[in-house]
Amino acid sequence: MTNTLAQWFVQTFGGKISPELIIFIVSMIPILELRGGLLVASLLHVRMWTAIPICIIGNIIPVPFILLLVTKIFSALKKTKTFRRPVEWLERRAMGKSENIRKGEFIGLMLFVGIPLPGTGAWTGSLIAALLRIENKKAVPAILLGILLATVIMCVVSYGILGQVW
Numbered sequence: 001m002t003n004t005l006a007q008w009f010v011q012t013f014g015g016k017i018s019p020e021l022i023i024f025i026v027s028m029i030p031i032l033e034l035r036g037g038l039l040v041a042s043l044l045h046v047r048m049w050t051a052i053p054i055c056i057i058g059n060i061i062p063v064p065f066i067l068l069l070v071t072k073i074f075s076a077l078k079k080t081k082t083f084r085r086p087v088e089w090l091e092r093r094a095m096g097k098s099e100n101i102r103k104g105e106f107i108g109l110m111l112f113v114g115i116p117l118p119g120t121g122a123w124t125g126s127l128i129a130a131l132l133r134i135e136n137k138k139a140v141p142a143i144l145l146g147i148l149l150a151t152v153i154m155c156v157v158s159y160g161i162l163g164q165v166w
Contacts, residue, residue, distance in 0.1 A: 023041045074087050115150070
């Protein structure tokens, strides 16, 4: 799915806006995040060392907002008829992925964010950390290290293995 979305971004925006802006935007989007940004960067032939900081910054930007505001926003939205069910569904989905994080808090959160599997990443990791009420002084470094781990893995995949195919 990430590969398909990455290709869509390249086809839709390639040549219309700068490749750096495309990968920055993709890195901020839930589901795609840094892994999608690096895939898009490799498809657009952006040098890896140029793409890495852009993708990391794009992936980090939503984290403090999620950690600080999501529980308040969810509480307010759950009071409305329209948003109560979708918010409860999001919470159940996030908490369904939280068992390993709950057990190993710091390491669990870092690995959850860092290992690029469907449904993982900084967005979901931040949401789970907020819902589990993990202190920000533990959550932020774990999420940042997870983003760095994902960067290494995705650079190998995007510029190494898949880079040879494209």
